[in-house]
Amino acid sequence: MIQFGAKLKLARLEQGLSQAQLGALCSVSQPTVASWERHTHAPRRITVVKIASALGLTPTYFTADGPPDALPLEGPRLMQVPLLDWPSRYAALSASLVRRYLPIGTTAQRPIALPLEDIRMNALGPLGSIVIIDIAQGHVEDGQIALLAQPGGKPMLRRIVGRGAHFETAPLRGPAASEEIGAHTIRGRAVMVISEL
Numbered sequence: 001m002i003q004f005g006a007k008l009k010l011a012r013l014e015q016g017l018s019q020a021q022l023g024a025l026c027s028v029s030q031p032t033v034a035s036w037e038r039h040t041h042a043p044r045r046i047t048v049v050k051i052a053s054a055l056g057l058t059p060t061y062f063t064a065d066g067p068p069d070a071l072p073l074e075g076p077r078l079m080q081v082p083l084l085d086w087p088s089r090y091a092a093l094s095a096s097l098v099r100r101y102l103p104i105g106t107t108a109q110r111p112i113a114l115p116l117e118d119i120r121m122n123a124l125g126p127l128g129s130i131v132i133i134d135i136a137q138g139h140v141e142d143g144q145i146a147l148l149a150q151p152g153g154k155p156m157l158r159r160i161v162g163r164g165a166h167f168e169t170a171p172l173r174g175p176a177a178s179e180e181i182g183a184h185t186i187r188g189r190a191v192m193v194i195s196e197l
Contacts, residue, residue, distance in 0.1 A: 005039035007062050011055045012037075025054035042080070045098060060095060078105050081132060083113040089153035090187055093135075108134035108191050114147075116193070120169035120177070121145075121157050125195045131157060135188035140164070145190035151183040157190065 012022050012033075019037070020030040026047065035041035043051065045059075052059045080101035087093050093112070102113055116122070116129040124131065124145065133147045140146040140160045148156050148167060158167035161178065168178040 003039050004042060004062050005037040008033075008051065009037045011057060011061065015055055017055075022051070022054060026050045045101070078103060079108070079111060081106070081111045081113050083115075083130065086114055086117050087155060090149035090155045090185075091153055093155075102130065102194075104132060104192070104194075106132065106134075106191060108132065109136035110134060111191065112188075113194075116157070118157060118169075120171050122172045123170040124157070124190075125193045130194040131190050132192040132194070133188040134191050138186050138188070140186055140189045145170070146186045147188040147190065148181075149185045149187050155187065160186075 012019070017025075018030075019033040023030045023033045026033075027050070028047070032041070036043055048062060049059050052061060055061075081104045082098040083100050083102055084093065084096040084098060087096055104111070104113075111132050111134050113130050113132050116125055116127055116131050119127065131145075135147070142161055142163060144160055145157055146160050146167065148158055150156065159170050159176070160166075161168050164181065166178050166180055167184065168176040170176060
C-alpha cells in the first residue's frame with residue numbers, strides 16, 4: 001500500500017501546489033506538510049479531511065488501497081490503530097469509515113480494530129469488545145484467532161485448529177462448531193482483545 005505521505009505529495013504536485021501553499025490552505029506550516037510527506041508525522045483525521053478538500057479529493061483517496069495504516073505516535077510500538085465498523089464484505093474494509101483511533105502498544109505490522117459482534121465468538125470477550133487484527137499476518141497457527149473471508153467475501157473471526165485445515169467458533173457456552181478452511185481465505189490474525197475502553 002502506498003503510504004499517506006507519498007499519496008499526499010503526488011496529489012499536491014498534481015495540483016501544482018508548493019508545500020507552503022498547501023499548508024496555508026490547511027492552516028498549518030510548510031514544515032508540517034513536509035513531515036507528512038516524509039511520513040515522520042501523521043495528520044489527525046479532521047486534518048486529513050481539510051487536506052483532501054484543499055486538493056479537491058475525498059478523504060478516501062488516502063486509504064483507497066486498503067484500510068488506513070496505523071499511525072505511529074512515538075517509537076515503533078505505540079500505534080494509533082483505526083477502529084472500523086464491521087464490514088459486510090472484506091473488500092469493504094478499504095472504504096470503512098474510521099470511528100476513532102485507539103492508542104495501543106503492539107508489535108503488529110498493520111493493525112486494525114474491529115468490534116466483536118458474533119455471539120459464536122464470545123469466549124474472546126463480551127460482545128462489543130474490540131479485536132485488534134494484524135492484517136499483514138496471513139499465517140495463523142492452531143489455537144490463534146484468524147480474520148477469514150468467506151467465499152462470498154463476508155469476513156468473520158474464527159479459531160484455527162487441525163494444523164490449519166479447520167476453523168471453529170469459540171462460544172462461551174456450548175460446543176464449538178468446526179468447519180474445513182476450504183475456500184475461506186485467512187486475511188489476518190487477532191493479536192489482542194480489549195474488553196473495555
